[in-house]
Amino acid sequence: MSKQLIFFGGSKGVGKSSLAKAVSSRLDFEYINTGERFRKYRPHFDKRFIQELIESDGSFIIDTHYAVSSSKTPYEFQMGIDKKYQMHLRFSTTYSGRIILIKTSPQIVLERRRKDGEERRCLELGQVIKENNFNLAYSRIYASCLNMPYHLLKNEGLSIEDAVSKLTEIIENE
DSSP states (O other): OOOEEEEEEOSTTSSHHHHHHHHHHHHTOEEEEHHHHHHHHTTSHHHHHHHHHHHOOSOEEEEEOSEEOOSSSTTOOEESSOHHHHHHHHHHSOOEEEEEEEEOOHHHHHHHHHHHOOTTSOOOHHHHHHHHHHHHHHHHHHHHHHTOOEEEEEOSSOOHHHHHHHHHHHHHHO
């Protein structure tokens, strides 16, 4: 099997981390949390993270946010990995992969954020709508830059097992 890079992204609270961990376990892919890599590699996250992916021969489930904001600028979003580095990855290694956007309604996101109690997560409906919209737009840019198929999973009303099965099927059958 060729090297696979499967990006799972979306807004905070859509369930992407739980799903990414479960799918990586089922497929025996390495799980990468880009937030952890960001803290490890800053201030040169993009360059060092992409270099890690280029140099590796493994297959990965990459838990990410296509659109990110900092606590200093919570209402401004930028792309999680700069397009320049996405293009560097595209032309510096051979891989197959998928861009998967995990999405759910803003109301469900707010409900999940309230339950988890993470203080840094925004609980404003307008901001969650904006975050969802930027993740949708930027995930499509990732798919274009990385030349990968794009998939959207609406994570509402599904058990985790059903969602994992759907995602596993997307990865294995295309």
